[in-house]
Amino acid sequence: MIDKDFRKIYAHHKSIIEKRIISLVDVDAPTSVYEPIRYVLGSGGKRIRAMLVLLSCEAVGGKGRKALDAAVAIEILHNFTLVHDDVMDHADLRRGRPTVHRKWNSHIAILAGDELIAQAYRSLLKTQSLHMQEILHVFTDAFIQVCEGQGLDKEFEHRTDVLLDDYLLMIAKKTGRVIAAACEIGGLIGEGTPRQRVALRKFGEHLGKAFQIQDDLLDIAGNEGEFGKTIGGDLVEGKKTYVFLTALERTTGKDRRLLQSLVLRNGITKAQIARAKEIYKRAGVLDAARDEIFRNTLLAQRGLSSFPISSAREMLHWLAHQLVGRNS
Amino acid sequence: MIDKDFRKIYAHHKSIIEKRIISLVDVDAPTSVYEPIRYVLGSGGKRIRAMLVLLSCEAVGGKGRKALDAAVAIEILHNFTLVHDDVMDHADLRRGRPTVHRKWNSHIAILAGDELIAQAYRSLLKTQSLHMQEILHVFTDAFIQVCEGQGLDKEFEHRTDVLLDDYLLMIAKKTGRVIAAACEIGGLIGEGTPRQRVALRKFGEHLGKAFQIQDDLLDIAGNEGEFGKTIGGDLVEGKKTYVFLTALERTTGKDRRLLQSLVLRNGITKAQIARAKEIYKRAGVLDAARDEIFRNTLLAQRGLSSFPISSAREMLHWLAHQLVGRNS
Numbered sequence: 232m233i234d235k236d237f238r239k240i241y242a243h244h245k246s247i248i249e250k251r252i253i254s255l256v257d258v259d260a261p262t263s264v265y266e267p268i269r270y271v272l273g274s275g276g277k278r279i280r281a282m283l284v285l286l287s288c289e290a291v292g293g294k295g296r297k298a299l300d301a302a303v304a305i306e307i308l309h310n311f312t313l314v315h316d317d318v319m320d321h322a323d324l325r326r327g328r329p330t331v332h333r334k335w336n337s338h339i340a341i342l343a344g345d346e347l348i349a350q351a352y353r354s355l356l357k358t359q360s361l362h363m364q365e366i367l368h369v370f371t372d373a374f375i376q377v378c379e380g381q382g383l384d385k386e387f388e389h390r391t392d393v394l395l396d397d398y399l400l401m402i403a404k405k406t407g408r409v410i411a412a413a414c415e416i417g418g419l420i421g422e423g424t425p426r427q428r429v430a431l432r433k434f435g436e437h438l439g440k441a442f443q444i445q446d447d448l449l450d451i452a453g454n455e456g457e458f459g460k461t462i463g464g465d466l467v468e469g470k471k472t473y474v475f476l477t478a479l480e481r482t483t484g485k486d487r488r489l490l491q492s493l494v495l496r497n498g499i500t501k502a503q504i505a506r507a508k509e510i511y512k513r514a515g516v517l518d519a520a521r522d523e524i525f526r527n528t529l530l531a532q533r534g535l536s537s538f539p540i541s542s543a544r545e546m547l548h549w550l551a552h553q554l555v556g557r558n559s
Numbered sequence: 560m561i562d563k564d565f566r567k568i569y570a571h572h573k574s575i576i577e578k579r580i581i582s583l584v585d586v587d588a589p590t591s592v593y594e595p596i597r598y599v600l601g602s603g604g605k606r607i608r609a610m611l612v613l614l615s616c617e618a619v620g621g622k623g624r625k626a627l628d629a630a631v632a633i634e635i636l637h638n639f640t641l642v643h644d645d646v647m648d649h650a651d652l653r654r655g656r657p658t659v660h661r662k663w664n665s666h667i668a669i670l671a672g673d674e675l676i677a678q679a680y681r682s683l684l685k686t687q688s689l690h691m692q693e694i695l696h697v698f699t700d701a702f703i704q705v706c707e708g709q710g711l712d713k714e715f716e717h718r719t720d721v722l723l724d725d726y727l728l729m730i731a732k733k734t735g736r737v738i739a740a741a742c743e744i745g746g747l748i749g750e751g752t753p754r755q756r757v758a759l760r761k762f763g764e765h766l767g768k769a770f771q772i773q774d775d776l777l778d779i780a781g782n783e784g785e786f787g788k789t790i791g792g793d794l795v796e797g798k799k800t801y802v803f804l805t806a807l808e809r810t811t812g813k814d815r816r817l818l819q820s821l822v823l824r825n826g827i828t829k830a831q832i833a834r835a836k837e838i839y840k841r842a843g844v845l846d847a848a849r850d851e852i853f854r855n856t857l858l859a860q861r862g863l864s865s866f867p868i869s870s871a872r873e874m875l876h877w878l879a880h881q882l883v884g885r886n887s
Contacts, residue, residue: 261710315673319666338647338713341669345643346706348676352699356692363692364684371680378674382589385666 232542237549240542241282244295248281251303255354267331267343268350271310274326281306282550283413284420287431289543290535293421297359301366301420304355305413308370311347312377312409314340319385348374362419369419373412380405387471391494395476402443402473403436410442411435430534434547437531441524441555447472448520451508466507469498473523474516478507481514528555560870565877568870569610572623576609579631583682595659595671596678599638602654609634610878611741612748615759617871618863621749625687629694629748632683633741636698639675640705640737642668647713676702690747697747701740708733715799719822723804727768730801735767742766758862762875765859769852769883775800776848779836794835797826801851802844806835809842856883 252272258265284302285295316322317330318340324330332340355370383401387393414435418428450465451474465472471494479490489506493499499507511517528551538544580600586593612630613623644650645658646668652658660668683698711729715721742763746756778793779802793800799822807818817834821827827835839845856879866872 261707261714263714264707264710311673315669318669337665341643341646341672342706342710342713344669345639345672345676346703346710348673349699349702349706352680352695353703356695356699367680367684367695371677371684374677375674375681378670378677379589379592382592382670382674385670386589386591 232545232549234549237546240546241550244282244285245278247296247299248278248285248302248306251299251354252306255303255307255350263335263339264342264346267335267339268346270328270334271314271331271343271347272307274328276306276310276326278306279550279554280309280410280413283410283435283547284417286543286547286550287414287417287423287434288421289417290431290538290541290547291418291421291423291427292539292541293417293423295543298417298420300354300357301370301416302413304351304358304370305409305416307347307351307354308374308377309409311344311351312381314344314347316381318344319381358420360420362422366416366419369412369415373408376404376408380408388469388497393471393476393494395473395480398471398473398476399440402440406443407436407439410439414438427538430537433534434531434551437527437534438551438554441527441531441551444473444520444524444527445555447474448517448524450474451511452517463501463504463507466493466504467498467501469493469496474511474520477519478511478514478516481516482510486510486513524555528552560873560877562877565874568874569878572610572613573606575627576606576613576630576634579627579682580634583631583635583678591663591667592670592674595663595667596674598656598662599642599659599671599675600635602656604634604638604654606634607878607882608637608738608741611738611763611875612745614871614875614878615742615745615751615762616749617745618759618866618869618875619746619749619751619755620867620869621745621751623871626745626748628682628685629698629744630741632679632686632698633737633744635675635679635682636702636705637737639672639679640709642672642675644709646672647709686748688748690750694744694747697740697743701736704732704736708736716797716825721799721804721822723801723808726799726801726804730768730771731764734771735764738767738770739763755866758865761862762859762879765855765862766879766882769855769859769879772801772848772852772855773883775802776845776852778802779839780845791829791832791835794821794832795826795829797821797824802839802848805847806839806842806844809844810838814838814842852883856880 256265256268256272281302284298284305288298289295313325314331317325318332318337322330323333331343355367358366360366380401384405387401411432412435414431415428418431423431447465450472451463453462465475475490479487482490489503489510531551532548535544535547584593584596584600609630612626612633616626617623641653642659645653646660646665650658651661659671683695686694688694708729712733715729739760740763742759743756746759751759775793778800779791781790793803803818807815810818817831817838859879860876863872863875
């Protein structure tokens with residue numbers, strides 16, 4: 232298949248996912264709960280996690296439609312994290328629109344997030360599978376991990392001793408686990424072998440890691456116009472990202488002091504961004520990040536090499552490349 | 560059995576529940592997640608909902624210990640609602656201690672509540688039962704209803720047209736559904752007949768209703784010292800309770816105008832409490848509330864009359880009386 236075909240299938244799958252998501256919350260009252268939920272779920276997004284459930288199911292020989300309710304469940308779980316995280320991060324915008332707590336208030340956002348979790352489980356429970364118990368375990372574990380990941384992320388904001396390994400654990404929990412669960416649950420519904428399930432989980436873990444590092448890299452090396460936000464925003468906000476922590480490990484002297492000032496002062500000024508980028512380049516951090524993304528993408532795909540050749544497997548490869556090659 | 564025996568069994572069951580709850584969250588990191596959770600789960604409470612799961616299971620002939628993980632799940636779900644509701648209600652105290660968002664902050668409280676939901680499902684999934692799918696449905700439905708109930712409750716704060724029936728729907732969702740789910744899930748785990756399951760669910764619904772009306776009644780007719788809060792607090796806060804809405808339906812002229820001023824001004828002054836209580840008495844509202852509590856307690860118990868005689872059934876009766884006869 233060529234890129235155009237993949238895009239067509241993606242668009243087709245996505246429209247089915249969208250329809251199912253919207254039908255789930257086609258409820259009128261109470262307005263204060265369902266209006267914000269429809270707002271969140273109707274605001275688009277790539278639906279990557281739902282797509283991974285469907286494709287993983289198909290990649291082990293299952294029917295994609297059997298995994299649709301689980302795909303929707305994973306997507307809704309992801310959206311819950313966005314709503315609550317945005318409150319905790321005081322974020323104003325999400326997908327170009329005001330966040331729920333900005334459009335309404337934080338109490339509405341708390342309750343909408345809670346209800347999203349309930350709806351995620353409700354959708355998941357519609358799944359017909361002999362492996363329901365395991366599916367629910369994987370889903371609930373991802374939910375626990377994503378809460379723990381958010382907890383660590385918030386703790387890191389105030390900690391001055393965060394190391395690269397701490398960061399990797401945090402993103403594995405906050406980003407990686409739900410993506411891995413999407414793939415594993417797809418494999419379970421598709422009746423994959425235990426070995427295939429593990430391969431799919433690993434695929435998700437590596438993909439999640441590559442995805443997050445790419446996100447960190449884009450913040451400093453992205454194209455300002457395409458990326459949709461200001462270059463160096465993470466530095467200004469004092470975020471301890473993959474690129475930042477790698478740089479911290481590799482620098483000494485004046486360079487290190489500048490980076491450390493970010494930790495101590497919870498961010499650097501906009502005027503210092505160019506200098507930080509210089510330091511990153513000199514320390515080879517941007518290349519190191521690119522290598523790590525490449526390595527994880529490769530590891531992700533390698534696990535699927537024993538899968539029977541199928542358009543779903545091809546599409547998982549394509550999707551991995553898309554995510555990692557993205558500019559925004 | 561006599562009261563003393565019931566109390567002994569209650570205390571015994573409760574200690575087992577407490578142990579299981581604490582063992583569930585015996586996790587160190589991230590501290591920002593597990594410390595507040597241990598604080599919430601370690602702050603006591605009567606564990607009524609967990610008790611109802613165990614007793615309902617035993618009342619249909621099941622072993623209580625088979626229902627322990629589900630009992631803990633229901634109790635943790637209840638505690639999640641307390642943590643998030645306290646944020647939304649700006650509550651300072653819970654069980655005599657600062658609420659999570661007061662002791663830490665609202666972000667910690669949001670995340671702790673989220674993690675409590677995850678832990679509730681985790682505990683529920685440990686249950687061994689042929690009816691897992693149904694148990695999960697009942698649990699998730701209760702979770703959805705409790706969110707909807709909270710949404711309605713918050714909407715009522717600003718609405719001036721709330722009727723008694725609206726209120727009854729709200730408390731059925733916010734209070735009744737989780738209690739009913741506790742009883743029904745206990746019945747499912749204990750392998751009760753479909754008829755017994757329905758009877759247990761109804762028992763919970765009526766009990767929940769009686770419990771909530773009792774709560775509303777205590778606010779105005781309770782003994783200040785025993786009740787632990789100021790008499791008439793609901794009136795001052797402008798809460799549209801069972802007693803208030805019944806009074807509004809039964810009064811005219813000056814009395815009605817005073818009550819309506821509560822709706823329009825979102826509360827009355829402390830000085831007006833005595834007058835409102837006078838109006839309540841004159842309109843027979845306090846007696847009407849007592850009748851409704853009595854009627855619901857009776858309805859709750861009647862459903863269990865076809866159950867085989869057992870100490871669990873006796874204890875469910877006793878528990879209903881305890882809850883409804885309580886002064887705090």
